[in-house]
Amino acid sequence: GQQVMQIPQYQHVQEGEDFTTYCNSSTxxxxxxxxxxxxxxxxxxLIQLVKSGEVKKQKRLTFQFGEAKKNxxxxxxxxxxxxxxxxxxxxxxxxxxxxxxGKGTKxxxxx
Amino acid sequence: xxVVSQHPSRVICKSGTSVxxxxxxxxxxxxxxxxxRQFPKQSLMLMATSNEGSKATYEQGVEKDKFxxxxxxxxxxxxxxxxxxxxxSSFYICSALTGGVTEAFFGQGTxxxxx
Numbered sequence: 001g002q003q004v005m006q007i008p009q010y011q012h013v014q015e016g017e018d019f020t021t022y023c024n025s026s027t028x029x030x031x032x033x034x035x036x037x038x039x040x041x042x043x044x045x046l047i048q049l050v051k052s053g054e055v056k057k058q059k060r061l062t063f064q065f066g067e068a069k070k071n072x073x074x075x076x077x078x079x080x081x082x083x084x085x086x087x088x089x090x091x092x093x094x095x096x097x098x099x100x101x102g103k104g105t106k107x108x109x110x111x
Numbered sequence: 112x113x114v115v116s117q118h119p120s121r122v123i124c125k126s127g128t129s130v131x132x133x134x135x136x137x138x139x140x141x142x143x144x145x146x147x148r149q150f151p152k153q154s155l156m157l158m159a160t161s162n163e164g165s166k167a168t169y170e171q172g173v174e175k176d177k178f179x180x181x182x183x184x185x186x187x188x189x190x191x192x193x194x195x196x197x198x199x200s201s202f203y204i205c206s207a208l209t210g211g212v213t214e215a216f217f218g219q220g221t222x223x224x225x226x
Contacts, residue, residue, distance in 0.1 A: 033214060042204055043155065045214040088154065090215075096206050098145050099215055103154045 002027060002091055006102030016111050020078040021105035023089035032072045033099065034063060038085040046074075048092070048094050079109050113139045115207050117218025121127075123223055124195055132190045132221045134205030140185035141207035145215070146178075149202040161188040195225040 006023045013019050025033065031050045035043040047056055049065035049072060056063045060083075062075045076083055086106045090099040114137040124130050134144055142163050147155040159180050160168045167180035177199075179191040188207075192199055202222050206215040 031213070042217040042220045043206075044217070048214060090180075092213050097143055097213070098157050098160055099155075099206075100157070101155045105151075 002029075002100055003091060004029075004091055004102045005034045006089055006098065006105060008105055009103060010106050010108075012108045013079050015081060016078050019079050019083070019107055020073055021087050021089075021107075022071065022073045023102050025091070026070070028069050029072075029091055030069075032065060033090045033092055034042055034072075034074055035088045035090060035101075036085050037088065037104070039080075041085075043088060046087075068073065076107075079107070081109050083107060084109050113137075113207070113209050113216045115141075115205065115216045115218040115220055117205055121218055121222045122224070124223070126196055126225055127194055129191055129193045130223060131193055132175055132203055132205075132223075134188045134190070134207070134218050136186045136207045136216075137210075139207075139209045141182075141188075141209065142180060142185060144188040144207045145203055146180060146188075146190050147204045147206065149203075149204060149220075155204065158190075192223065195223070197225045199223065200225045 004023050005024045033048045034046040037043045047063050053067045054065040060077045064073045086104040088104045089102040116135045118133045144161040146158045148153045158173045161180050161182040163182045169175045182188040202219040205218045
């Protein structure tokens with residue numbers, strides 16, 4: 001079945017530094033979603049990317065979908081302590097709409 | 112966004128007993144709900160897909176007799192962990208889809224500890 005590789009697994013940054021997490025697939029994706037899970041919490045939808053080369057921004061977060069629709073990235077500019085959590089990419093489009101999650105990137109931010 | 116309520120948030124049970132977890136869509140009808148399991152420091156792994164009025168579809172390696180799923184109405188799906196053992200201790204999360212929307216709305220999760 002479809003799989004997605006997400007790197008890095010962990011990222012420790014100083015507050016104010018940038019952060020990027022990457023997802024890569026060996027197959028062309030119809031779409032990719034990004035979720036954030038705070039420690040002890042549940043995943044919360046951030047965004048969905050559908051178009052080749054798509055770039056979307058949410059304040060300090062920038063999401064990209066590769067031209068070949070095989071990779072995606074999430075970039076956070078000038079991290080804040082509120083950005084702490086695990087960021088997951090997820091592939092949609094299972095036969096019944098289920099998601100396939102990447103392993104996630106756990107972000108810690110040192111004040 | 113749509114609200115999914117999951118109950119209980121935490122449960123501790125004795126080995127050999129059964130635990131029922133409820134997942135409700137509060138302001139929409141969910142024809143499909145999903146149950147995930149998340150072990151510490153790991154990603155969410157899909158356990159089963161629950162469809163209203165029909166049998167759940169289980170992922171490979173998930174014991175359907177151990178993890179009983181019932182989706183009796185368009186707003187409620189339940190997961191019962193039968194004869195729980197310590198290795199079943201995990202974070203169980205449900206999610207639901209609304210019609211025409213592809214993003215998933217997650218419940219708050221249930222942390223199960225089997226002692």
